[in-house]
Amino acid sequence: TPPPPHSVIQEETNRLLVELAQQGKRVVRLKGGDPFIFGRGGEELQVAAAAGIPFQVVPGVTAAAGATAYAGIPLTHRDHAQSVTFITGHCRPDGDGLDWADLARARQTLAIYMGTMKAADISQRLIAHGRAADTPVAVISRGTRADQQVQIGTLDQLEHLAHRAPLPALLVIGEVVELHHQIAWFGHQSQTEGAARPAVVNLA
Numbered sequence: 603t604p605p606p607p608h609s610v611i612q613e614e615t616n617r618l619l620v621e622l623a624q625q626g627k628r629v630v631r632l633k634g635g636d637p638f639i640f641g642r643g644g645e646e647l648q649v650a651a652a653a654g655i656p657f658q659v660v661p662g663v664t665a666a667a668g669a670t671a672y673a674g675i676p677l678t679h680r681d682h683a684q685s686v687t688f689i690t691g692h693c694r695p696d697g698d699g700l701d702w703a704d705l706a707r708a709r710q711t712l713a714i715y716m717g718t719m720k721a722a723d724i725s726q727r728l729i730a731h732g733r734a735a736d737t738p739v740a741v742i743s744r745g746t747r748a749d750q751q752v753q754i755g756t757l758d759q760l761e762h763l764a765h766r767a768p769l770p771a772l773l774v775i776g777e778v779v780e781l782h783h784q785i786a787w788f789g790h791q792s793q794t795e796g797a798a799r800p801a802v803v804n805l806a
């Protein structure tokens with residue numbers, strides 16, 4: 603059995619960043635994804651700035667962009683979604699509530715980080731505010747890794763899909779999920795040994 607993942611509370615991370623930098627050390631805070639999208643990078647740099655510590659930011663590829671690309675689910679598409687919204691399933695207890703009526707609009711994509719525990723509530727609220735129960739959804743577990751898993755279903759099945767998903771997992775809601783069946787590539791396209799095979803590489 604592997605050991606549990608190491609976890610440090612945010613306040614301790616902030617303290618270490620400042621303390622080590624003030625010792626004259628070069629500190630690298632390495633994050634999976636992008637530090638400014640649900641990565642608490644902004645909070646940590648506020649602490650560094652308040653302590654007068656200079657810093658640089660190297661942007662990363664956020665989970666919603668990486669995991670959906672590997673799953674063959676474009677976040678936007680001219681025929682299906684003209685906008686994408688990144689939200690977290692773990693809102694601050696004292697924070698403003700989400701605008702569920704706005705989030706329930708069709709022809710947009712919702713990418714929900716850390717939402718598996720709240721999947722039932724998310725599904726119920728979106729349906730109650732007008733999103734069709736048969737809206738396509740995906741739960742992408744361990745995105746971009748060799749053991750990535752993609753579960754496809756509908757909004758009224760979201761709780762069930764999320765319940766059985768290995769963590770970490772990303773919830774994706776919207777019409778673009780249907781494209782997974784057509785353009786999923788990772789883990790689906792095998793190379794025939796010794797045989798030439800045409801390939802298309804789509805790069806920005």
